[in-house]
Amino acid sequence: MKQLFAALWVGLFALNLAHAQAQDLPQERAVPGGVAWVDLGAAANRPDARVGDVPVLVVGDTSRWTALVGIPLSATPGPKTLTVKGAANAWPYTVKPMKYAEQRLKVAPGKVDLSAADTARYERERTHQAQVIATHTDTPPAVLRLRAPVPGPQSSSFGLRRVFNGQSRNPHSGMDIAAATGTPIAAPAAGRVIDTGDYFFNGKTVWLDHGAGLLTMYCHLSDISVRVGDELAAGQTLGAVGATGRVTGPHLHWSVSLNRAMVDPALFLSTAAAR
DSSP: OHHHHHHHHHHHHHHHHHHHHHHHSOOOBOSTTSEEEEEEEOOSSOOOEEETTEEOEEEEETTEEEEEEEOOTTOOSEEEEEEETTOSSEEEEEEOOOOOOEEEEOOOGGGTSOOHHHHHHHHHHHHHHHHHHTOOOSSOOSOSSBOOSSOSOEEEOTTOEEEETTEEEEEOOSEEEEOOTTOEEEOSSOEEEEEEEEETTTEEEEEEEEETTEEEEEEEEEEEOOOTTOEEOTTOEEEEEBOOSSOSSSEEEEEEEETTEEEOGGGGBTTOOOO
């Protein structure tokens, strides 16, 4: 009888531990724009995991490490592999198909059919943003579940195929949250400000580095209240909601980047619900 109770206790402990780990990690959804969990097993040190040449966030401890792979929206469904420095074998994972909805929007013609000067500006900004998104610091994030940066309903969901003035453009790579101009925007977790600027499409923008390839971006702000290099605590104000850049009205565009891939912010919210 004692052995039976002991076995039940061990099983319950393991179940609770697995549940706690799942609660702390972002929701797993191995689709384009989602997050894949890859179990790397036990190791004395944190594994150096990569997809291609891009470092991947690894969390856990010496008893079990998990790689959290951000999957680009442009990824094709099918089998993929992850490598670990010093290991002979590769770790497989599979990207499943995902069909996102379509959204048609009307904006100022100059925000769709760009002039030569605006095109040159956009190209410069795109190069700069690629450098920002490649930021990688070694220290993992203190938390992986994020707070919503502003209260309010989602006005446009992640992954929507955007059609501006009848012209198809890249899918929506963030979450739009409806809020009034001037609403304070709070850092969803501790992080360091790595970029601010006023960009053609994104308007006034702030980027935060939360560690080890987890970044967040905030666009269309009316005001920026932080500077590059500032260390923010969770909940600290970084700016205010606005309508700068290519927009149809005031709102916050919030993006989450995981190992250089824009992924669905809803997967990182504690209240994220399965679709």
